[in-house]
Amino acid sequence: MGELINHFFKADLIVMTSPAYVFHVTGAMKALLDHFAYRWMPHRPAPEMFGKRAVIITQCLGSGAKSAAKDIKHSLSWWGISEIGIFTGALMGDIVWEKAIPKETRRAYGKDSKSYPKVCTYGLHKIRTHNLITKIKFFFCRMIQKSIHRSDPEHLDGKYWAEQGWLADSRPWK
Numbered sequence: 001m002g003e004l005i006n007h008f009f010k011a012d013l014i015v016m017t018s019p020a021y022v023f024h025v026t027g028a029m030k031a032l033l034d035h036f037a038y039r040w041m042p043h044r045p046a047p048e049m050f051g052k053r054a055v056i057i058t059q060c061l062g063s064g065a066k067s068a069a070k071d072i073k074h075s076l077s078w079w080g081i082s083e084i085g086i087f088t089g090a091l092m093g094d095i096v097w098e099k100a101i102p103k104e105t106r107r108a109y110g111k112d113s114k115s116y117p118k119v120c121t122y123g124l125h126k127i128r129t130h131n132l133i134t135k136i137k138f139f140f141c142r143m144i145q146k147s148i149h150r151s152d153p154e155h156l157d158g159k160y161w162a163e164q165g166w167l168a169d170s171r172p173w174k
């Protein structure tokens with residue numbers, strides 16, 4: 001997991017994919033997400049995650065791709081990621097690239113989607129933002145950690161928040 005999390009930290013864009021198995025992610029994907037439970041915001045979120053963007057691609061034959069994508073999005077958003085794009089479909093052919101590609105890129109490269117650079121499928125030129133929901137979640141967790149840390153300074157999660165400076169003025173998006 002240590003190696004994996006380092007890859008996450010280094011990545012400019014995190015891409016998570018899974019087919020839908022009975023309307024949810026595969027067991028393998030769920031196991032991966034479970035291993036990162038300790039990185040959820042109410043525990044010890046990684047500051048590196050707050051500036052990241054992610055794309056989730058799920059696939060199914062009938063229905064369930066959207067709920068499978070939600071499984072992943074739920075975790076990613078609680079890791080602190082604000083910008084999460086979702087693509088679902090039965091086949092690659094179902095993905096309407098023209099819709100996925102941001103207007104600015106479409107303008108720059110014209111109507112012929114074949115001429116788009118391969119990396120432009122999700123607004124990579126976009127300036128990073130931290131949305132309000134992430135901030136609200138953060139402040140809610142901070143309130144809890146503050147009270148935990150006050151009553152037990154040795155509590156692992158509270159100690160981590162204090163060490164990051166988040167119980168004082170520091171914020172992961174600064």
Ligand SMILES: Cc1cc2nc3c(=O)[nH]c(=O)nc-3n(C[C@H](O)[C@H](O)[C@H](O)COP(=O)(O)O)c2cc1C
Pocket residue numbers: 019020021022023024059060061062063064065
């Ligand atoms: C255990 C299992 C559960 C599945 N559940 C769903 C489902 O709920 N909805 C759906 O549309 N497809 C379902 N599928 C189909 C997959 O989402 C997917 O389309 C298919 O497995 C991909 O082809 P592959 O197995 O050859 O990789 C399921 C497949 C498996 C093996």
